[in-house]
Amino acid sequence: MQETVFKAPERVDGNNASAVQEAMAQLATEAIAAGEGALFVVDMSNTGYLSSAGLRALTVIQKKMRAGGGGFVLRGVNDTLRDLLDVTGLSGYLPIE
Numbered sequence: 001m002q003e004t005v006f007k008a009p010e011r012v013d014g015n016n017a018s019a020v021q022e023a024m025a026q027l028a029t030e031a032i033a034a035g036e037g038a039l040f041v042v043d044m045s046n047t048g049y050l051s052s053a054g055l056r057a058l059t060v061i062q063k064k065m066r067a068g069g070g071g072f073v074l075r076g077v078n079d080t081l082r083d084l085l086d087v088t089g090l091s092g093y094l095p096i097e
Helices: 017-033 052-067 079-088
Strands: 003-007 039-043 071-075
Touching: 003 017, 017 039, 017 052, 039 052, 052 071, 052 079
Parallel strands: 003 039, 039 071
Antiparallel strands: none
């Protein structure tokens, strides 16, 4: 399985969520075009803050990858973000490594 890794910024909020989503979408499109079994990894090891706009961006890309026959995973999620994903119910929807 070929991995495409997107390094998320320190903050993903209303100020940059659209740009982050666009950058991820471009990489996701390339990953899907490369063939079945592509895995899109969002490296969140430097990310300390996610707003609702950031959460939406992640869910949009996860859906895109699933629709294209690929996989999606969050990697390097800190405890604060893991709690946020748990509280919002997204930890069951967005796979975390």
